Structures are given as structure tokens and as C-alpha cells.
Amino acid sequence: MAIDEWFHSFTWLGVIMILLGVLFVLAPYLARYVPEIEKLPPILIYVYRRDGFYFGTSPILLAISILWLIVSLLSRGSK
Numbered sequence: 001m002a003i004d005e006w007f008h009s010f011t012w013l014g015v016i017m018i019l020l021g022v023l024f025v026l027a028p029y030l031a032r033y034v035p036e037i038e039k040l041p042p043i044l045i046y047v048y049r050r051d052g053f054y055f056g057t058s059p060i061l062l063a064i065s066i067l068w069l070i071v072s073l074l075s076r077g078s079k
Contacts, residue, residue, distance in 0.1 A: 013072055020065045027056040 027045065032054045048055040 009072070009076075013068075016068065017065070020061060023061055024057065027058060028054045030056060032056075 030045075043059055045056060045058050
């Protein structure tokens with residue numbers, strides 16, 4: 001039964017990581033096509049523009065994904 005629980009939590013972690021990856025990929029495109037997005041606070045989305053290069057990310061999403069990874073690794077190691 002413990003193996004099934006481990007696979008179930010690992011599956012959810014994979015789904016969450018895929019969703020975060022999609023959000024990370026979409027962030028630069030949102031920054032490129034929505035110029036008003038730069039008016040949002042930098043804690044929500046950070047946009048870097050220079051010579052046709054656009055980089056957009058969300059510091060909150062980065063912090064949540066790193067925190068989720070640390071918590072999942074620590075909780076898996078304690079069992």
C-alpha cells in the first residue's frame with residue numbers, strides 16, 4: 001500500500017510541475033503581447049525586454065515551485 005501512495009503523490013507532483021512549466025513558457029508571450037502587464041507589481045510578474053528579446057517570469061510561481069519541491073523531498077525522506 002505504501003508504494004501506491006508514493007506513486008500517487010509523485011503523480012500529483014508531476015502534474016503540478018507540468019502546469020508550472022506551461023505557465024513559465026507562457027509568461028514571456030504574455031509579456032510580449034500585453035504591454036500593460038508591466039504595470040503589475042514586480043512580485044506578480046517580472047518582464048525583461050531588450051532588443052527584441054522578451055523574458056517574463058513570476059517570482060511568486062518560482063518561490064512556490066521551489067518551496068513545493070523542498071517540502072515534497074523532505075516529506076518523502078522522513079517516511
